[in-house]
Amino acid sequence: MKKIIFTISMLFIILSTSLSLAQDFIGNINVIPYSVLTLDSKWNQGQWGKLSKQTGSGIEIDVRSESDPISLTIGIFRYTGSKTNEYPIFGTNYSYSEGLDLDTTIVDFGIKKIWHQSDNPNYKYGLTFSVGGGLEYANTKVDYIIENELFGKFRESNHNEGVGYWMKNSIYYTFMSGFNVGGEVKYSYVDVDFIEVNNAKFNVGGFSYGIVVGYNF
Numbered sequence: 001m002k003k004i005i006f007t008i009s010m011l012f013i014i015l016s017t018s019l020s021l022a023q024d025f026i027g028n029i030n031v032i033p034y035s036v037l038t039l040d041s042k043w044n045q046g047q048w049g050k051l052s053k054q055t056g057s058g059i060e061i062d063v064r065s066e067s068d069p070i071s072l073t074i075g076i077f078r079y080t081g082s083k084t085n086e087y088p089i090f091g092t093n094y095s096y097s098e099g100l101d102l103d104t105t106i107v108d109f110g111i112k113k114i115w116h117q118s119d120n121p122n123y124k125y126g127l128t129f130s131v132g133g134g135l136e137y138a139n140t141k142v143d144y145i146i147e148n149e150l151f152g153k154f155r156e157s158n159h160n161e162g163v164g165y166w167m168k169n170s171i172y173y174t175f176m177s178g179f180n181v182g183g184e185v186k187y188s189y190v191d192v193d194f195i196e197v198n199n200a201k202f203n204v205g206g207f208s209y210g211i212v213v214g215y216n217f
Contacts (some may be wrong), residue, residue, distance in 0.1 A: 001089075027063035027071060028114075028216050030172075030180060033124075035210030039102075039129015040203035051100050054081035060214075062112050073132055075108040084145075096164050101143040104204050106188070108166050116174070125176045129169075136166040138190040138204045164190030164205060172212050180214040 037054045039143030058077030064070060084099035110133050117126025139161045147153040165188065172182020 006046045024066045026059065026066055026217065028180060028214055030060045030212050030214030032058045032060065032077070032184070032210040032212060035077065035079070035208050036209040038206045039081075040206055051081055051083040051102060054079035054102060054104065056080060056104075058106070058210075060108075062114070062130075064103055067114065071114055071132075072114045073108070073110055073134070075106075077106040077108075079104045079106070097145075097147050099145040099147070101145065103142075104138055104140045106139075106190075106205075107137045108134060108188075109136075110166065112168075125174050127171065128174050128180065128182075129171050131169055133165065133167040136164050136188050136190055136205065138162055138164070138192060140192050140204045160192045162190045162192040163202070164203075165187060166205070170212060172214075174216050178216045180212060180216055182212045183210065184212050185209050186196070 002017040007032055035056050035058065037056065039052055039054060056077055056079030060073060060075035062071040062073040065109060076119065080101075080103050082099065082101045084097050086097045112130050112132030114128060114130040116128050140159070144156045144158070145153065167188075168184055168186040170182065170184040172180045174180050186208045189202050189203055190205045190206075193205050195202055
């Protein structure tokens with residue numbers, strides 16, 4: 001799977017370079033410095049503690065020829081989250097804690113349709129609205145941690161990956177200098193198997209929203 005992701009990424013870079021050499025390409029490089037991902041309800045149940053959200057950041061690139069109506073896009077994100085619950089040990093003065101650490105790396109490939117307030121190709125300033133979607137690859141590591149004052153710490157690590165889909169709406173303002181400022185809302189679904197935990201499947205995607213800061217070229 002990782003070889004496939006690497007190959008697609010390299011093809012995207014080669015395509016972007018080819019368009020730039022053609023000198024008729026336009027696009028955006030946007031950074032998402034802060035994003036919140038609302039997780040599948042399964043992450044808020046049973047052995048996995050009470051984790052409902054992750055926070056993260058990422059970067060997105062879209063590019064197209066001026067004669068094409070649709071842009072190609074790639075995005076890379078990383079989300080992390082942790083939750084710890086503490087419980088008393090009955091009949092003693094001791095307690096134990098049960099925690100979950102979740103670390104997810106996401107790569108999005110797809111297409112995007114972008115509408116600009118200005119139709120002048122030399123001045124893409126004003127409000128910009130986009131709708132996109134495509135394939136999503138997710139690589140997830142889960143650490144389940146139990147710690148108490150009597151027996152120390154126990155950690156169980158689970159790691160897996162999966163492929164699903166994503167859909168996104170973005171709106172931002174492009175200044176005449178070319179800088180973008182705005183926000184985005186996204187939904188993604190990627191089922192990942194965790195065989196070590198009763199062969200359970202978890203959606204490591206979900207609804208997310210974030211801040212967009214970037215540059216239009």
